[in-house]
Amino acid sequence: MKIARQVTFVCGITVAAILPSISGAQSAKPTMKAIVVHEYGGPEVLKYEDAPRPEPKEDQILVRVIAAGVNPVDDASRSPRAAKFFGITLPFIPGYDIAGVVEKTGAKITKFKAGDPVYAYLDLKDGGGYAEYAVATEVEAAAKPKSISFTEAAGVPVVALTAWQALIDKAKLSAGQTVLIHGGSGGVGSFAIQIAKARGAKVIATASTANQNLLKQLGADVAVDYTKQKFEDVAKDVDVVLDSVGKDTLARSYGVVKKGGVIVTLVARIDQAELDKHGIRGTSLAVEPDSNELTEIGKLIEEKKIKVIVSKTFPLADAVKAQEQIATGHTRGKIVLKVAEEPK
Numbered sequence: 304m305k306i307a308r309q310v311t312f313v314c315g316i317t318v319a320a321i322l323p324s325i326s327g328a329q330s331a332k333p334t335m336k337a338i339v340v341h342e343y344g345g346p347e348v349l350k351y352e353d354a355p356r357p358e359p360k361e362d363q364i365l366v367r368v369i370a371a372g373v374n375p376v377d378d379a380s381r382s383p384r385a386a387k388f389f390g391i392t393l394p395f396i397p398g399y400d401i402a403g404v405v406e407k408t409g410a411k412i413t414k415f416k417a418g419d420p421v422y423a424y425l426d427l428k429d430g431g432g433y434a435e436y437a438v439a440t441e442v443e444a445a446a447k448p449k450s451i452s453f454t455e456a457a458g459v460p461v462v463a464l465t466a467w468q469a470l471i472d473k474a475k476l477s478a479g480q481t482v483l484i485h486g487g488s489g490g491v492g493s494f495a496i497q498i499a500k501a502r503g504a505k506v507i508a509t510a511s512t513a514n515q516n517l518l519k520q521l522g523a524d525v526a527v528d529y530t531k532q533k534f535e536d537v538a539k540d541v542d543v544v545l546d547s548v549g550k551d552t553l554a555r556s557y558g559v560v561k562k563g564g565v566i567v568t569l570v571a572r573i574d575q576a577e578l579d580k581h582g583i584r585g586t587s588l589a590v591e592p593d594s595n596e597l598t599e600i601g602k603l604i605e606e607k608k609i610k611v612i613v614s615k616t617f618p619l620a621d622a623v624k625a626q627e628q629i630a631t632g633h634t635r636g637k638i639v640l641k642v643a644e645e646p647k
């Protein structure tokens with residue numbers, strides 16, 4: 304205040320009037336709209352508010368987020384158990400899938416420059432996708448496929464990487480093999496069917512009655528309505544099972560795999576005794592960010608071998624509704640939060 308009065312004396316009233324805003328601009332950190340979780344609980348703890356805009360570290364890019372994908376893990380991250388498991392601390396911004404435009408790069412970034420369209424799977428500990436700006440490393444991000452919108456691209460990373468790492472990295476699925484994909488109409492399943500077909504495999508996929516046509520559109524050779532038919536009556540001696548359902552579905556899956564075959568589950572511990580009993584292999588998977596794999600997936604999208612099914616979008620401010628939908632366990636394809644207008 305003392306300084307302000309002195310300056311007023313020297314320079315007059317105009318300078319004095321703008322002083323507060325100048326000093327304010329110097330100290331104020333840039334903010335952004337975001338969904339912030341301050342306490343654990345149901346979807347109602349998701350608050351749409353102003354939050355500090357992140358600054359990229361030297362190994363990070365700052366992304367202006369156009370769209371953010373919604374996944375079952377986003378819903379889980381609001382529980383203390385999951386937060387502890389992932390290393391999340393309150394308060395935090397949820398969301399692991401983003402598509403947007405690089406705004407700024409850290410000193411060590413070589414792969415990206417400002418203006419590049421990217422999509423990314425953000426580390427589970429850091430999240431930050433439900434916001435106007437998010438930071439990502441070069442391992443987490445890849446060039447966004449040009450042939451799809453940012454909204455579609457935001458629905459890709461987590462689920463496509465999961466399907467890829469389950470079928471290609473873990474199960475080593477090859478042409479001519481048969482794979483049973485549970486939950487074929489959901490986020491992971493819709494990509495898994497298409498990745499398996501692109502590999503030249505035969506696909507048997509399960510979903511409820513309303514999603515039988517979708518399974519066929521995605522390329523499944525055999526569609527099984529789990530509400531009307533036991534999958535084990537149709538799928539016998541398969542090479543690979545991808546399980547995203549667990550419980551009874553996983554328990555009944557060991558018996559449909561041929562000797563030497565493999566089960567990959569996303570949602571449970573594998574039962575070694577069951578594996579031994581059937582002479583098969585099996586593993587649980589925790590998806591990891593992988594820029595190279597995201598690039599490979601992007602190529603399949605550009606070649607039109609993978610299409611992205613976005614069944615519903617919500618504005619960022621409606622994240623509560625989006626998480627209520629994903630928590631049903633019956634989402635068709637992907638749901639996506641629209642954060643900003645699609646760039647022209």
Ligand SMILES: NC(=O)c1ccc[n+]([C@@H]2O[C@H](COP(=O)([O-])OP(=O)(O)OC[C@H]3O[C@@H](n4cnc5c(N)ncnc54)[C@H](OP(=O)(O)O)[C@@H]3O)[C@@H](O)[C@H]2O)c1
Nearest residue numbers: 375465486488489490491510511547569588589590633634
């Ligand atoms: N471990 C990991 O790294 C990892 C990574 C990604 C996801 N996940 C987990 O994998 C699960 C699936 O993820 P998502 O993103 O695909 O979920 P999603 O988009 O909600 O899809 C779930 C799908 O499962 C189907 N479904 C429900 N009950 C079924 C049953 N009894 N038999 C066959 N299909 C059934 C639903 O189809 P209908 O509507 O037709 O029933 C729905 O399409 C979630 O639990 C998620 O947390 C784990």
